[in-house]
Amino acid sequence: MIDAPIDILMYHSISNGPGPTCINPDLFRQQMQIMAECGYCGISLSELFVSLKSDQQFPAKPIVLTFDDAFLDFGDIVFPELNARGWNATLFVPAGKVGGTDDWDLKPGRSARSIMSWQAVAELSRQGIEIGAHGVNHLDLTTLPLNAVQHEVVESRRLIEERIGRPVVSFAAPFGRTNSAVREVISQHYQVAVGTELGRARPTSHVWNLPRIEMWYFCNLPRWRAYLLGGARGYFMIRQLLRKARSICLVP
Numbered sequence: 001m002i003d004a005p006i007d008i009l010m011y012h013s014i015s016n017g018p019g020p021t022c023i024n025p026d027l028f029r030q031q032m033q034i035m036a037e038c039g040y041c042g043i044s045l046s047e048l049f050v051s052l053k054s055d056q057q058f059p060a061k062p063i064v065l066t067f068d069d070a071f072l073d074f075g076d077i078v079f080p081e082l083n084a085r086g087w088n089a090t091l092f093v094p095a096g097k098v099g100g101t102d103d104w105d106l107k108p109g110r111s112a113r114s115i116m117s118w119q120a121v122a123e124l125s126r127q128g129i130e131i132g133a134h135g136v137n138h139l140d141l142t143t144l145p146l147n148a149v150q151h152e153v154v155e156s157r158r159l160i161e162e163r164i165g166r167p168v169v170s171f172a173a174p175f176g177r178t179n180s181a182v183r184e185v186i187s188q189h190y191q192v193a194v195g196t197e198l199g200r201a202r203p204t205s206h207v208w209n210l211p212r213i214e215m216w217y218f219c220n221l222p223r224w225r226a227y228l229l230g231g232a233r234g235y236f237m238i239r240q241l242l243r244k245a246r247s248i249c250l251v252p
């Protein structure tokens, strides 16, 4: 049982692309190195869930690592970093986009990013990486009729389980967009789910919408080290407020 707040980090692509869903590979490696120097140990979301629900002991300073969208660069850059330290992570796979690109997020001036193959997903699962579901077509679930939500939530799990041969227990809603009806569906098919609300997870957190920390906010490495050592809380709170304000403005 974890009685202190715990951080669930959110990454997407580890590459030199533009925007907050790309973290430069060198910067990423330094963020990992600072975590290690501060005594942290990377775990998966399902490992956190087990600890929240039981008396099972975990490393003294666990930190949950999550990567959305299963970009090709996870295998090339992230996995070697994790493997070298004996750390784990959760990779959220948009099941219908495997082997394709992030065509849901095309913007002028940015090229599509490649998503890994099923073979790569299955191999990472064999290596111990937790594979979580991220919908089939990477749609905003709050915009869909209930039967389509059911399809996205259930079929994504089925497709992944078929390919990796083991249960899928974690879910991340595309764009972090859920409402109570969507969360109700998710709760029927998964053990735990994360959103994109900025915050620290606590035993009292909503298990179908656990908050995460977008690592783009910690591209400043001295600030990242300070945060891990218990500082930078004023910066974190300001970011929380701004993110909350932005999400409220985006709600139709």
Ligand SMILES: [Zn+2]
Pocket (backbone or CB within 6 Å): 068, 069, 134, 138, 174, 175
């Ligand atoms: Zn996504």
